[in-house]
Amino acid sequence: MFSKILIANRGEIARRVIRTCNRLGIQTVAIFSEADADSLYVKEANEAYCIGKPPVNQSYLNIEEILLTAKRSGAEAIHPGYGLLSENADFARRCEKEGIVFIGPNPEIIASMGSKIEARKTMKEAGVPIIEGIDASIETEEEALVAAQEIGYPLMLKASAGGGGIGMQLVTSDEELIKAFSGNKKRAESFFGDGAMFIEKYIEEPHHIEVQIIADTHGNIVPLWERECSIQRRNQKVVEEAPSPYVNESTRNALLDAAVRAAKHIGYTNAGTIEFLVDREQNFYFLEMNTRLQVEHPVTEEITGLDLVEEQIKVASKEALTFTREEVCRKGHAVEVRIYAEDPITFFPSPGKISGLKLPIGEGIRNECGVEKGSQVTPFYDPMIAKLIAWGKNREDACKRLEAALLNYEITGIKTNVPMLLRVVSHEQFLLGNTTTQFVNQYYLPSFSN
Numbered sequence: 001m002f003s004k005i006l007i008a009n010r011g012e013i014a015r016r017v018i019r020t021c022n023r024l025g026i027q028t029v030a031i032f033s034e035a036d037a038d039s040l041y042v043k044e045a046n047e048a049y050c051i052g053k054p055p056v057n058q059s060y061l062n063i064e065e066i067l068l069t070a071k072r073s074g075a076e077a078i079h080p081g082y083g084l085l086s087e088n089a090d091f092a093r094r095c096e097k098e099g100i101v102f103i104g105p106n107p108e109i110i111a112s113m114g115s116k117i118e119a120r121k122t123m124k125e126a127g128v129p130i131i132e133g134i135d136a137s138i139e140t141e142e143e144a145l146v147a148a149q150e151i152g153y154p155l156m157l158k159a160s161a162g163g164g165g166i167g168m169q170l171v172t173s174d175e176e177l178i179k180a181f182s183g184n185k186k187r188a189e190s191f192f193g194d195g196a197m198f199i200e201k202y203i204e205e206p207h208h209i210e211v212q213i214i215a216d217t218h219g220n221i222v223p224l225w226e227r228e229c230s231i232q233r234r235n236q237k238v239v240e241e242a243p244s245p246y247v248n249e250s251t252r253n254a255l256l257d258a259a260v261r262a263a264k265h266i267g268y269t270n271a272g273t274i275e276f277l278v279d280r281e282q283n284f285y286f287l288e289m290n291t292r293l294q295v296e297h298p299v300t301e302e303i304t305g306l307d308l309v310e311e312q313i314k315v316a317s318k319e320a321l322t323f324t325r326e327e328v329c330r331k332g333h334a335v336e337v338r339i340y341a342e343d344p345i346t347f348f349p350s351p352g353k354i355s356g357l358k359l360p361i362g363e364g365i366r367n368e369c370g371v372e373k374g375s376q377v378t379p380f381y382d383p384m385i386a387k388l389i390a391w392g393k394n395r396e397d398a399c400k401r402l403e404a405a406l407l408n409y410e411i412t413g414i415k416t417n418v419p420m421l422l423r424v425v426s427h428e429q430f431l432l433g434n435t436t437t438q439f440v441n442q443y444y445l446p447s448f449s450n
Contacts, residue, residue: 001317002026002077002101006070007045008091009081010060011370012386013293014041017079020309029073031066033059035378040370047073054380060084063091070100077101077316079309083382086292087114087163103316105270105291112266113289117160117198123286126265128258131277131285133200141181147199148177154204157181159188160196165235167191170202203285205436206277207246208232210290211259212300214271214311218320221263223256224300224308225330229275230435231424233347238417238440239424240296241335242303245395245433251282256325262289271297271312295338295387298366302334302391333395335402337421339369339386339409341377344420345445349383352376355413360405364391364398377414385416395433399425420444 005021006029007014014030018041021028030045035054042048049069052059059065061084070078078095080086080103089111095102104110113119117137120130134147137160148155148171157180159167167188171177181197189195212224228244229237247255259274273294275287297308306328311321341350357373369386371377377385388405392398406422424430429443436442 001319002313004029004046004073004075004077005103005313006031006066006073006075006078007041007081008060008066008078008085009083010036010039010041010381011384012041012368013081013083013295013370015044015370016368017081017309018044020307020313024310024313026313029070029075031060031069033380035376035380039375040372049073054378056084056380063088063094066091067094067098067100071098075100077103077313079103079312080292082292082295087290089114101316103270103312105268105272109266109268110291113291115160115196116158116162116288117196119289120198120286122266123262123289126262128262128274128286129284131200131203131287134198136198137196138198141178144177144181144197144199145174148174151199151201154202156200156202157184158198158200159184159192159194160198161192161194162188163192165232167197168235203277203279205438206230206279207244207435208237208275208287208437209244209247209255209278209284210273210275210294211255212271212273212294212297212308213259213263213268214308214315214321215263215269216315216321217269217318220321220324221260221268222321222323222325222328223259224304224306224328226252226255227296227299228435229296230437231430231439232437233420233440237296238338238340238421239335239430239435240299241333241395241398242299243330243333246435247278248282251278251284255284258284258286260325262286270315271308295384296336298368298387298389299334299336302366302389303330303332304328305331332391332393333398334389334391335395335398335425336387336389337402337406337425338384338417339388339411339421340417341383341385341414342417343415344417347417349379350377350415351379351383352414354411356410357412358408358410359386360388360408362401362405364401365389365405366391396431399431423447 231239390402
C-alpha cells in the first residue's frame with residue numbers, strides 16, 4: 001500500500017479521494033491553481049501546492065509541474081480522478097517513466113480506448129456488439145456524405161476523441177450533415193487536439209446503460225452491476241441510477257458478460273466502465289469505454305457496499321481482488337443527480353460567489369460537494385460543483401428520498417440546475433422508469449415553451 005498519493009484533480013472528486021485515503025491511513029497531496037487556493041479540498045489534504053494560474057493548460061493540465069510536485073512531495077502514486085488528465089495516455093506514460101504509479105490502466109489501453117474509432121474495431125474483435133457505422137476517420141464533407149448514403153439517416157456525427165457530448169450531433173439529412181460537419185470537427189480539434197470524425201447509425205430513443213468493472217493484475221475481472229445514465233442534457237449525463245429500471249435480467253447478464261469479455265480482450269486493469277446503448281427491443285451496442293473512475297461511481301458503491309477508490313488503490317499496489325462476481329450482491333437502489341452552477345433552462349454556466357449553502361441530510365442521503373458558503377465558482381472549469389445521492393430499499397424509496405433532499409437543497413448567490421433536477425425526478429415518466437436519452441427534450445424543455 002502507498003504511504004502518500006498526489007491527487008491530480010480538484011473539487012468534489014479530490015475531496016472524495018482524500019476521504020478514502022484518510023481512512024486507509026494514506027497521506028494526500030493536493031494541487032491547486034491560483035483560483036482554487038481557498039477550496040475545501042486544498043484545506044483537507046495533508047499537503048497542498050499551487051501549480052499555476054487559473055487556465056487549465058497552465059495548471060491542471062501542466063504535466064511537467066504536476067510530476068515535479070509529486071516528486072518534490074514524495075508521493076509514490078497519482079490518482080487522476082476524472083476529467084482533466086485522467087484519460088491522458090501521455091500523462092500515464094510520463095508517470096511510468098518517472099517511477100510514479102498511475103492509479104489507472106496502462107497507457108496503451110488508455111490510448112486505444114481514447115479513440116472511439118479504434119475502440120469500435122477492438123470491441124468488434126472481442127465479439128461485443130457495435131452500432132452500424134464507419135470504422136475510419138472521415139476527413140471531409142464529401143467523405144461524410146458518401147458514408148451517410150451507405151448507412152442511411154438518421155445518423156450520429158461524432159468526434160473520435162470526444163467526450164461530454166462535445167463534437168457530437170444528430171443529423172437527419174445531407175443538408176444537416178454538411179452544416180454540422182466543419183463546426184463539430186473544429187470543436188473536436190479545439191477541445192481534444194484531434195479533429196477525427198466518424199459516423200454511426202442513430203439508435204431511436206435508446207437507454208444509456210453502462211457496466212462498472214474492476215480488474216486486478218492477477219487476471220481477475222469483476223463486473224459491479226450496471227448503471228442507467230440516460231437522462232442527459234447536451235449529451236451529458238445529469239441523473240444516474242443503479243440498477244437500471246429498464247433492462248431485464250436476461251439483458252443484464254448479457255451486458256455484464258460483454259463487459260467482462262471486453263475487459264479481458266484488452267487486458268484491462270483497475271476501475272473502468274463499458275458504456276452501451278440499449279434499444280427498444282433490449283438489443284445492446286457498445287458505445288465507448290471510460291478508462292477511469294466515473295462521476296456516477298457513488299450509485300454503484302451504494303448498492304454494492306464497495307469503496308471503488310479503495311479498490312483502485314489496492315489494484316494499483318498489485319493487490320488481488322478479495323471478492324468474486326458471485327459475491328458482489330446488489331442491495332437496494334441508488335440515484336444520483338449532478339449539481340451544476342448553470343441556468344436551469346438554457347444550461348449556460350453561472351459562475352459567481354456562493355452566498356449560502358445548506359446540504360440536505362437524512363437516512364440514505366449522501367452528499368459529494370466541492371464548495372462551501374463563500375466559495376467562488378469560476379468560469380475556468382466544468383460547472384459541476386456537487387452530487388447528491390439517495391439510496392433506498394427499492395427505486396420508489398430512493399426516488400422519494402431524492403426528491404425530498406432536493407426540496408431541502410439550499411444554495412444561493414448563483415443559479416443552479418436544482419430546479420431542473422426537481423422537475424425531472426418528480427416527473428411521472430421518470431417515476432415509471434421511462435428514462436431514454438430524449439427525456440429532457442421530450443418532457444422537460446417543452447414545459448417552458450407553453
